[in-house]
Amino acid sequence: MKMATTSRGRALDRAKVAGGQDHEVRYEAKKEGVSKETVKKAVKSAGNSRKKVEAEISRH
Template sequence: MADDKTKTGKADRGKVAGGQKHEVAYAAKKAGVKPAEVKAAIKQVGNSRPAVEKALKRK
């Protein structure tokens, strides 16, 4: 059976998916850091985009 196209949700822009290279690369470019630092921040504070950005600013 096909998916119900009327029941769509918004993209979750409030989180950084650590397993998605393009999301990690975007967050790294935005913060001016290396992707490994973004992954470390995700492990430290979770995948909430504001929390990750705040943790990267502290460095």
């Protein structure tokens, strides 16, 4: 499976949530129906794996 790339040729990893990137945090918060702060806390406690972050959010 080929990974998506940016216009500059950099690889994107959609399986991760970059907690420091506001647009990624905003997207995940909207998708899960929670606040941005909740997403940031989930990334901090569960790591940046999207599956782990979503599992952490659903536990609370």
